[in-house]
Amino acid sequence: MTTALTVRTEELSVRFAGAPALDRLDLRLAPGKIHGLLGRNGSGKSTLAATLAGFRRPDEGRVLIEGGDLGTAQEPYENAVVTSRVCLIRESGDLVEAVPVKQAISLAAALRPYWDADVAGALLDRFEIPLNKKIQKLSRGKKSALGVVLGLAARAPLTIFDESYLGMDVPSRNLFYDALLADYTEVPRTILLSTHLVSEVSALLEEVVILDNGRLVTQSPVDALRGRGASIVGPAAAVDEFTAGFAVLAEERLGGTKSATILGDLDPALLGQATAAGLEVGPVGLQDLFVHLTAPTGARS
Numbered sequence: 001m002t003t004a005l006t007v008r009t010e011e012l013s014v015r016f017a018g019a020p021a022l023d024r025l026d027l028r029l030a031p032g033k034i035h036g037l038l039g040r041n042g043s044g045k046s047t048l049a050a051t052l053a054g055f056r057r058p059d060e061g062r063v064l065i066e067g068g069d070l071g072t073a074q075e076p077y078e079n080a081v082v083t084s085r086v087c088l089i090r091e092s093g094d095l096v097e098a099v100p101v102k103q104a105i106s107l108a109a110a111l112r113p114y115w116d117a118d119v120a121g122a123l124l125d126r127f128e129i130p131l132n133k134k135i136q137k138l139s140r141g142k143k144s145a146l147g148v149v150l151g152l153a154a155r156a157p158l159t160i161f162d163e164s165y166l167g168m169d170v171p172s173r174n175l176f177y178d179a180l181l182a183d184y185t186e187v188p189r190t191i192l193l194s195t196h197l198v199s200e201v202s203a204l205l206e207e208v209v210i211l212d213n214g215r216l217v218t219q220s221p222v223d224a225l226r227g228r229g230a231s232i233v234g235p236a237a238a239v240d241e242f243t244a245g246f247a248v249l250a251e252e253r254l255g256g257t258k259s260a261t262i263l264g265d266l267d268p269a270l271l272g273q274a275t276a277a278g279l280e281v282g283p284v285g286l287q288d289l290f291v292h293l294t295a296p297t298g299a300r301s
């Protein structure tokens with residue numbers, strides 16, 4: 001049984017040739033939750049993932065990992081006690097390419113203290129990964145799937161998937177999402193999923209961290225973030241009239257019906273007005289909010 005870890009960063013900065021990839025980040029990943037790490041290209045997601053996993057030393061500030069059987073807060077860099085409890089799976093693989101799959105599995109089983117061989121075996125079957133094939137001979141999708149198998153079977157108390165499943169096709173990604181949820185339910189741990197596929201993973205996430213240019217845009221439970229806006233659906237004219245005073249993040253029209261995503265709190269009086277006008281009010285899509293929150297400043301209304 002693994003025990004989930006809490007992650008904190010304090011004024012965390014990482015620079016490349018003087019340019020900040022992470023800029024004074026203060027965040028906290030609550031234990032035992034699935035967190036999404038969202039951001040546009042170059043926003044710092046991979047740098048953050050690598051720094052949390054102890055692959056990179058912060059230039060300023062620090063990463064602190066605590067809880068579970070680790071106890072009090074420790075920094076992960078060059079700290080085997082922490083890194084044995086953290087598993088980072090990246091799209092680049094970090095795998096020794098010249099060995100057969102079964103050797104990579106044996107190595108992970110030897111190195112990973114919480115390794116579950118049954119989970120590994122079941123997932124290798126489900127993803128149809130050939131055990132005797134050398135890793136360098138696997139297709140990109142199968143290599144990604146192998147990364148996912150290693151990440152899930154490691155059952156690490158802090159598990160980070162850095163866009164590691166992007167090489168997989170849609171059915172394989174759906175298999176991954178199902179396997180992740182099933183295994184997380186059985187053994188809750190702290191999971192961080194870095195992705196661009198916001199709408200695809202939004203149902204899995206409990207909390208999101210959004211980065212832009214190395215800075216923290218927001219960290220919030222998904223429900224609270226969704227509460228920052230609403231989707232309004234109904235006859236086009238009524239939707240236009242109702243949304244006139246709001247920032248509209250997205251709109252779509254089908255015949256006489258329109259759907260608009262707005263930013264802003266709807267109080268009970270406004271909700272009553274919407275219902276009276278024959279409009280349906282629903283939660284806002286995470287993808288629309290993400291696009292809005294990470295748009296160039298001039299494009300935000």
Ligand SMILES: Nc1ncnc2c1ncn2[C@@H]1O[C@H](COP(=O)(O)OP(=O)(O)OP(=O)(O)O)[C@@H](O)[C@H]1O
Binds near residue numbers: 016020040043045
């Ligand atoms: N090894 C490196 N050397 C120099 N600059 C780097 C290096 N790694 C990242 N950077 C820079 O740091 C910034 C953040 O990059 P990072 O890869 O962390 O972003 P990302 O959000 O993961 O991007 P993507 O979604 O495109 O993978 C970018 O400006 C990038 O060019």
